[in-house]
Amino acid sequence: MTRYLGLVAVLVLALAIGACAQSLEQILAQTGLDPDLVSMLTVEQGGQKFLLVFVFIDERTLESNVRPEIAQAIAPYVGQNAVMIWAYSEDGASFDPGAIWFAQGEALVTLAPELVVPIAGDFLSGVIPGMTPVAAVVVLGEAIDPAQPFEIHYGDLVMASMAVNMALAQAEATAQATAQAEATGEA
Numbered sequence: 001m002t003r004y005l006g007l008v009a010v011l012v013l014a015l016a017i018g019a020c021a022q023s024l025e026q027i028l029a030q031t032g033l034d035p036d037l038v039s040m041l042t043v044e045q046g047g048q049k050f051l052l053v054f055v056f057i058d059e060r061t062l063e064s065n066v067r068p069e070i071a072q073a074i075a076p077y078v079g080q081n082a083v084m085i086w087a088y089s090e091d092g093a094s095f096d097p098g099a100i101w102f103a104q105g106e107a108l109v110t111l112a113p114e115l116v117v118p119i120a121g122d123f124l125s126g127v128i129p130g131m132t133p134v135a136a137v138v139v140l141g142e143a144i145d146p147a148q149p150f151e152i153h154y155g156d157l158v159m160a161s162m163a164v165n166m167a168l169a170q171a172e173a174t175a176q177a178t179a180q181a182e183a184t185g186e187a
Helices: 002-020 024-031 068-077 164-185
Strands: 038-045 049-057 082-087 100-104 107-110 118-122 134-139 150-154 158-162
Touching: 024 038, 038 150, 038 158, 049 158, 068 082, 082 150, 100 158
Parallel strands: none
Antiparallel strands: 038 049, 049 082, 082 134, 100 107, 100 150, 118 134, 150 158
16 A cells, blocks of 8 residues: 555656646647647746736637546637736745736736636635645636737746737637538528
8 A cells, every 4th residue: 555655656746746747848739728728837936936828718629638527617618818827836935926027018907806717726825835826717808909919928938929810719709600501400
């Protein structure tokens, strides 16, 4: 039994180390998300390291390998110009949700508490428990056009960019609506 528990502990540790050290390509491969839907920031601050993964929410996101409970939680935000922010740390970390901001041209969207809808854990507390992700949805509103490149920042420490292929998203939505209409017509 002790040997079994030791093996389990080693496997859990290996998976945790791998999860924190994952590249964006590995995350895309595991989730099945299209590259235009995802951006990632690796933040190293005050001896802590954590990942912030940003996923634009559209039909393709729901059709990916995201967990069913997450897909259900984010489904109402399809078509709302929203992103899911997933925060993860192997050892646990503290972060400032207010340090996350989005920019496009002169437009700026900061993470005010009223814009954040927690979907896993207490995102607004700024605490990421070790190996336990926290996640939230943020509606960007009309200030950010997701079809055009926009920046995602964590304070002045790190920045990534994102531009969503809206034509592909629209084609997916149209194909799904057509298939659903045909299925309903046949029933």
